[in-house]
Amino acid sequence: MTQLLTVNNLSVNYGAIKAVQGVSLSVNRGEIVTLIGANGAGKSTILRTIAGLEKVASGLITFENQGFNRMPSDKRVQNGVVLVPEGRRVFPGMTVQENLQLGAFSVKDKHQVHAAFDTVYEQFPILKARLNQDAATLSGGEQQMLAIGRALMANPKMILLDEPSMGLAPLYIQKIFDIIENIRNRGVTVLVIEQNAAQALRIADRGYVIESGKIIATDTGEALLVSDDVKRAYLGSDVLIK
Amino acid sequence: MSNIIQQLINGIILGSVYALLALGYTMVYGIIKLINFAHGDVYMLGAYFGYFFIQVLHLNFFIALVLSMAVSALLGMLIEFVAYRPLRHSPRIAVLISALGVSFLLENGMSYFYGSDKKAFPQAIRTIQYHIGSLQISNIQLLIISTAITLMILLTIIVQKTKMGRAMRAVSADQEAAILMGIDVNRTISFTFAIGSALAAAGGVLIGLYYNNIDPLMGMTPGIKAFVAAVLGGIGLIPGAALGGWLIGILETMTQAIGLSDYKDAVVYAILIIILLFKPTGILGKNKREKV
Numbered sequence: 089m090t091q092l093l094t095v096n097n098l099s100v101n102y103g104a105i106k107a108v109q110g111v112s113l114s115v116n117r118g119e120i121v122t123l124i125g126a127n128g129a130g131k132s133t134i135l136r137t138i139a140g141l142e143k144v145a146s147g148l149i150t151f152e153n154q155g156f157n158r159m160p161s162d163k164r165v166q167n168g169v170v171l172v173p174e175g176r177r178v179f180p181g182m183t184v185q186e187n188l189q190l191g192a193f194s195v196k197d198k199h200q201v202h203a204a205f206d207t208v209y210e211q212f213p214i215l216k217a218r219l220n221q222d223a224a225t226l227s228g229g230e231q232q233m234l235a236i237g238r239a240l241m242a243n244p245k246m247i248l249l250d251e252p253s254m255g256l257a258p259l260y261i262q263k264i265f266d267i268i269e270n271i272r273n274r275g276v277t278v279l280v281i282e283q284n285a286a287q288a289l290r291i292a293d294r295g296y297v298i299e300s301g302k303i304i305a306t307d308t309g310e311a312l313l314v315s316d317d318v319k320r321a322y323l324g325s326d327v328l329i330k
Numbered sequence: 331m332s333n334i335i336q337q338l339i340n341g342i343i344l345g346s347v348y349a350l351l352a353l354g355y356t357m358v359y360g361i362i363k364l365i366n367f368a369h370g371d372v373y374m375l376g377a378y379f380g381y382f383f384i385q386v387l388h389l390n391f392f393i394a395l396v397l398s399m400a401v402s403a404l405l406g407m408l409i410e411f412v413a414y415r416p417l418r419h420s421p422r423i424a425v426l427i428s429a430l431g432v433s434f435l436l437e438n439g440m441s442y443f444y445g446s447d448k449k450a451f452p453q454a455i456r457t458i459q460y461h462i463g464s465l466q467i468s469n470i471q472l473l474i475i476s477t478a479i480t481l482m483i484l485l486t487i488i489v490q491k492t493k494m495g496r497a498m499r500a501v502s503a504d505q506e507a508a509i510l511m512g513i514d515v516n517r518t519i520s521f522t523f524a525i526g527s528a529l530a531a532a533g534g535v536l537i538g539l540y541y542n543n544i545d546p547l548m549g550m551t552p553g554i555k556a557f558v559a560a561v562l563g564g565i566g567l568i569p570g571a572a573l574g575g576w577l578i579g580i581l582e583t584m585t586q587a588i589g590l591s592d593y594k595d596a597v598v599y600a601i602l603i604i605i606l607l608f609k610p611t612g613i614l615g616k617n618k619r620e621k622v
């Protein structure tokens with residue numbers, strides 16, 4: 089297994105707030121890895137820092153043996169790392185098609201863009217049916233599909249997903265998890281934050297548990313799923329029932 | 331009656347220039363939420379560049395127009411780079427003051443180096459008046475409106491159909507999400523200033539030819555009117571800027587026509603205030619509060 093992303097002893101601050109404190113994690117090529125933890129634990133901050141939206145206070149982020157610390161966000165996208173942010177953030181006032189085209193902004197080769205469109209249409213037929221609709225008028229679930237499809241347009245090696253199932257109906261949540269597995273099966277590595285921790289752990293190869301900016305546990309998805317500590321703290325009743 | 335139509339024509343011509351200027355205000359506002367007070371001065375400098383290319387280098391009018399637009403585009407990018415970019419993460423008021431500073435610098439700088447008196451703009455194209463019944467229109471007026479419309483069509487194509495145009499709209503809509511698409515925000519903002527400045531310069535050169543003279547303060551009043559035009563049409567909206575520009579041009583010539591020349595600005599602004607009272611987001615603006 090080759091390591092694709094390595095985060096070494098990362099700390100991130102917002103002014104005086106130490107949001108991430110000495111986090112180390114790694115993601116291997118082809119894996120699904122999940123970050124779980126309570127609200128405010130620092131999960132989003134970790135993903136945003138990997139994408140270049142927040143500044144590294146200390147530590148090292150490496151992707152395919154390239155230092156990411158000083159690389160601007162757009163270069164990270166070109167290198168194959170794409171973040172689907174919390175809350176979807178599709179471009180309002182622009183059509184579904186334009187949103188997808190923007191996703192391919194970093195792709196120079198026109199044939200590649202066409203191929204990416206085909207892949208996304210195949211994965212998300214609903215988007216194809218709504219190409220000329222204003223993205224803002226899509227339902228929440230459709231917007232999440234668009235946000236993920238848009239990220240795939242960049243032909244990423246690795247996709248970072250920040251709570252993709254947030255605010256969705258149970259049926260859609262299941263769909264999102266199927267999509268995540270699908271993405272991985274196409275060879276894209278996945279690092280995903282989820283509130284539905286149990287479901288995330290079921291599809292994940294490995295997971296990290298974050299608390300107050302630190303990693304307090306890491307193991308395979310299966311092992312974390314049955315770990316009593318994790319169960320009590322983060323999984324809630326849904327695991328106990330199933 | 332024919333007098334009203336004549337004034338309408340004159341208003342549309344004047345409004346075309348306001349519209350060209352208003353487009354720059356609205357694009358810059360759309361992308362970085364800055365009211366670029368130096369924009370009217372870019373229009374002034376555009377006129378001076380045109381003067382230089384025609385008077386000193388004896389270039390053909392159209393070549394001079396295009397060159398002036400190109401040089402002004404570079405100037406706009408320079409202004410953004412030097413005066414606004416370093417303040418990108420500062421409070422908005424700081425950038426606003428920087429814009430005022432640039433405005434004074436350009437006005438006083440031009441006065442210092444070239445004198446504050448009016449310069450005669452070379453008559454690169456001889457004026458020909460056409461008469462249609464009792465109406466008259468000159469070839470210069472036709473040139474102004476056709477150039478303005480051509481540039482607006484070009485702008486629409488750039489913004490709607492090109493990759494850079496999509497990037498501009500994406501940065502305007504959600505800067506952080508645009509970054510996540512791999513868009514270089516600095517480059518996109520630079521490009522926006524370049525386009526806006528080129529349009530302003532075109533307006534400056536055209537007005538120089540129309541009024542026959544230019545001076546370092548010529549950008550002040552049109553700058554304010556174009557800004558108002560942008561707000562009136564719905565700031566941040568490109569069609570709104572064009573509409574607002576024409577509306578102000580027409581209102582202005584109409585109030586002059588009914589004998590209120592001395593009060594024309596007061597009348598124009600009174601009408602605008604009334605419109606904005608009913609539609610605070612401008613004529614084409616959606617009635618929702620601005621996201622902060």
Ligand SMILES: Nc1ncnc2c1ncn2[C@@H]1O[C@H](COP(=O)(O)OP(=O)(O)OP(=O)(O)O)[C@@H](O)[C@H]1O
Nearest residue numbers: 102105106107125126127128129130131132133134
């Ligand atoms: N822009 C910001 N400015 C200041 N503090 C911030 C900012 N963003 C996050 N924080 C703080 O940093 C800490 C970590 O936040 P983060 O969003 O990374 O948590 P999270 O694990 O993603 O939480 P959630 O599950 O609620 O999304 C929190 O204490 C939060 O208040």
Ligand SMILES: [Mg+2]
Nearest residue numbers: 131132133174
């Ligand atoms: Mg979060």
